[in-house]
Amino acid sequence: MIDVKLFEKILSDLIKSESGIRKVILVDRTGLTIAHASKFSYYPVDIDGIGAIASAVFVASEEQGKNLDIGELMLVTSEFEQGKIFAASCGKGVLCVITDSDVNIGMVRLLMKRAATELEKVLDEFLSEQTTLPATEEKTREKLKSALDKLEEF
Amino acid sequence: MKKDKDGRVHFKIIFWGPSLSGKTTSLRWIYSNVSGLSKGGFTSIEDPTGRTLYFDYTPLSASGDVIFDVYTVAGQKRHKHQRKIILQGVDGIIFVADSDPSQLDANEESMEELKELLKDRLGTEVPLVIMINKRDLPNAADKEEILEKLNIATMDVPIYETIATKGIGIKRAFQAIAREVLLRKLYNLKTMT
Numbered sequence: 001m002i003d004v005k006l007f008e009k010i011l012s013d014l015i016k017s018e019s020g021i022r023k024v025i026l027v028d029r030t031g032l033t034i035a036h037a038s039k040f041s042y043y044p045v046d047i048d049g050i051g052a053i054a055s056a057v058f059v060a061s062e063e064q065g066k067n068l069d070i071g072e073l074m075l076v077t078s079e080f081e082q083g084k085i086f087a088a089s090c091g092k093g094v095l096c097v098i099t100d101s102d103v104n105i106g107m108v109r110l111l112m113k114r115a116a117t118e119l120e121k122v123l124d125e126f127l128s129e130q131t132t133l134p135a136t137e138e139k140t141r142e143k144l145k146s147a148l149d150k151l152e153e154f
Numbered sequence: 155m156k157k158d159k160d161g162r163v164h165f166k167i168i169f170w171g172p173s174l175s176g177k178t179t180s181l182r183w184i185y186s187n188v189s190g191l192s193k194g195g196f197t198s199i200e201d202p203t204g205r206t207l208y209f210d211y212t213p214l215s216a217s218g219d220v221i222f223d224v225y226t227v228a229g230q231k232r233h234k235h236q237r238k239i240i241l242q243g244v245d246g247i248i249f250v251a252d253s254d255p256s257q258l259d260a261n262e263e264s265m266e267e268l269k270e271l272l273k274d275r276l277g278t279e280v281p282l283v284i285m286i287n288k289r290d291l292p293n294a295a296d297k298e299e300i301l302e303k304l305n306i307a308t309m310d311v312p313i314y315e316t317i318a319t320k321g322i323g324i325k326r327a328f329q330a331i332a333r334e335v336l337l338r339k340l341y342n343l344k345t346m347t
Contacts, residue, residue: 004159028156030166030243031211032223035159046195052211052223053197059239060208130156141340143163147220148336151329154190154216 002125007035010122014115015039020103021111022083025096026119027051028127029059034093054096058087075109088112091120092127155245155339163220164213165335166243167328170268171250172260173229176287176318178210180250181226183321184328185212192218205230209240222332234267241271246335248327250285250318251304253294262303277309281334284313285327290320 011024015037025036025047033051062073078085079101086097086108095116099108156164169177178198185196192215199208210226227237247268251261272280286300297315301307312330316323 007159028243030156031225031240032156032158032164032166032243046197048213048223049195049197049211052209052225053199056199056208056236056239059242060236063235063239126159127156139161140163143217143219144336144340147163147215147217148333148340150190150216151332151336154188154325154329 002122002129004035004126006122007119007126008037010115010118011035011037014097014111017111018099018103018107020100021097021108022100023047023050023096023098024115025051025054025098026090026093026123027055027096028093028123029055031055034123034126050098051096054085054087055094058089058094058096062089075112077105086112088116090116091124093119093123095119155335156243162218165220165222165245165332165339167222167224167246167248167331167335168240168244169224169226169248169250170237170264171229171285171287172252172257172264173205173231175229175250175252175257175261175264176285176316177226177229177250178206179318180248180285180287180316180324180327181210181212181224183318183324184214184224187321188325188328191216207233208236216332220336222335224328229264231263237267238271244272244280245339246281246283246331247272247276248283248285248331249304250287251300253286253288253291253300255293255295258295258300258303261300262305265304265306277306277311279338281331281338282306282309282311283327283331283334284311285316285318285323286313287316287318289315289322290317 015021015024023038026034031052033048065073076087084099194213197211201207206228215221227240314323314327
């Protein structure tokens, strides 16, 4: 079974490796935020919402590439006045990096490529464990039963 | 169903239906009015007139360990590609039909698109709940006429008559789809009950 701390380690290494990187989010292609890491910020951010958009935008760009027959999507870059958002494929997931505006783009690309390679393996294993997740797994059953009970209460 | 790194179980539920049928209104009503649910942020990608351009999204949870990631889709015809993307990984669908008689064909087209995308998973692996919305319209189409157009007679699905602007029937419809996805995962049910 995969150690989920591996996600944290890879994301944390990535965020520490370049001072201009503010946030790193790993999402799957259905919009689910799997893991994230952030540097301290006073501004509260809805990570799940950002992850959902990052995934949707990346997958939509991939679709554009397919429709135009221009090959695989390497990187999506969005440039703003006060920051940049990068998104790159990592197997079944999308790695999203939020940076300051004056970040070294070449360095970010390189670091993302490295992290994406590492994440791809871990993520594939993590997601394949999920597809075989038995509904009979006792802990999960407990959670689902409890949610079912709560559902009748609200 | 998926788990995040903290072991929380996620289910993806989508409000589907033709343009302006009340998908966003329904989700916003749940977000603003249903107590007893913990809620995350409300993310919306809309055009300058307020119509959904891509999707709305909010995570809702009745118990901390199980989260319903609830989405709406953009209903306009030209947003078909976006809908297909949002549909990935879906666990349950709430179809929002419009009671306006002029929207009968739009209801049908939207349902046909959904059937085409999910094929035989719809109503089996992916449970479906129908909301017949805008029942307060003075000229609302007959319920049977709307259902006939949707062509879902072979699927025994829960049907709710709703008024999203007033929240009537919305909570029950959401509870129904949440219950369906949980039961389906718990007992591995393949057909609608």
